[in-house]
Amino acid sequence: MDPTSSPTPSPEPIPNTYFGPPPFKFTPKGGSISGRAFSVTFKVLATFIVLALAAAFVQAWLAGRASGASAGGGWFIAGLLLVSYTWWHILRSVTRLDESGLYQSWVWDKHMELRELAYGKLIRVRGLEWLIAPRLYVRTLMGKFAVFYASSPEMVAEFERLVSELKTFRSQR
Numbered sequence: 001m002d003p004t005s006s007p008t009p010s011p012e013p014i015p016n017t018y019f020g021p022p023p024f025k026f027t028p029k030g031g032s033i034s035g036r037a038f039s040v041t042f043k044v045l046a047t048f049i050v051l052a053l054a055a056a057f058v059q060a061w062l063a064g065r066a067s068g069a070s071a072g073g074g075w076f077i078a079g080l081l082l083v084s085y086t087w088w089h090i091l092r093s094v095t096r097l098d099e100s101g102l103y104q105s106w107v108w109d110k111h112m113e114l115r116e117l118a119y120g121k122l123i124r125v126r127g128l129e130w131l132i133a134p135r136l137y138v139r140t141l142m143g144k145f146a147v148f149y150a151s152s153p154e155m156v157a158e159f160e161r162l163v164s165e166l167k168t169f170r171s172q173r
Helices: 040-062 071-092 153-171
Strands: 032-036 094-098 101-104 110-113 117-123 135-140 145-149
Touching (some): 094 153, 110 135, 110 145, 117 153, 135 153
Antiparallel strands (some): 094 101, 101 110, 117 135, 135 145
16 A cells, blocks of 8 residues: 555445334234134125125026126126135135234235334224124324234234334324
């Protein structure tokens, strides 16, 4: 190295790239929890509806009113396929909560990072939770929102705790 050259300047400090409110932190009891999104009763009811629609189509087809070539038959089949697709996801949907976020498998999988949450509300119909799954409505600081369903009492208790802690955290200023 040449002694007449100037010393290399010290690197500039890296500026803080996060300028928003502090991130929300939440840890579920046990680190992670998951459970079915919809109750067994709701799944049975959804199954009954899909089977009734399929039976109605078969009955109409056998009566000659809903042949596959007719416009009405094609629309009925398309509707039955959409209902069946949704029903399949009702049967298989699972909600998970861990340190980083909320997840639910669904027609399109849902994910929401906990650190970005700004608001949460647990919506439930007390006394009918065996049929209507409680749901957690959450919104991020940027306004994105999602709804997560849970039918297990453990998950609902964690949702209640999350809403309470989020409200306390965001009201501190």
